[in-house]
Amino acid sequence: GAAAQALPAIGAVSRQAPLELSFAQQRLWFLAQLDKDSARYHVPLGWRLRGRLDRAAWRRSLDQLYARHEALRSVFVDAEEGPRV
Template sequence: MPPLVPTRRDQPVPLTFAQQQTDLFFDDLLNAGHWNIPMAVRVSGELHLDCLRRAMDLLIDRHEALRTTFVREADGYVQAIRPSAPVQVEVAEAHDETEASVLA
């Protein structure tokens, strides 16, 4: 077996075999926006917002899959792995003074 070597990340990456098998669904899914699923979380008690932001930034920086998008080119789709960027976290106060909603 050949040794594993890092792939260049400064250009689009070919789809994996498993991703190629789902190629027929990409047009529908990408156009419908099903790949972008925002969420809200209700938090009780004290929220350390700086710690939450830092943890999310580290998670996204470590896992390329969380930064990967699919781009259509002339020959089909490719993976485009985006550089890490700080997570935008919004806090909205809830009706109860001890609870807040965190939107990521």
């Protein structure tokens, strides 16, 4: 078998300043700039709910989802030095 390679640990990144975009994010940013009115990368979704919606439980669920997945809280800004997260 192949010898296992030791990979470097994934360290925390400071959130004190805007982050640079990953290569994949840079590609999407570039494509979005070519066609600013495009919804090409938007994925519409609709749900049909039956019965009574417990709004407090729904809010807690969304809050937990957003807390767990940083990508859902990320926005891209066009800074002087280039796009940033």
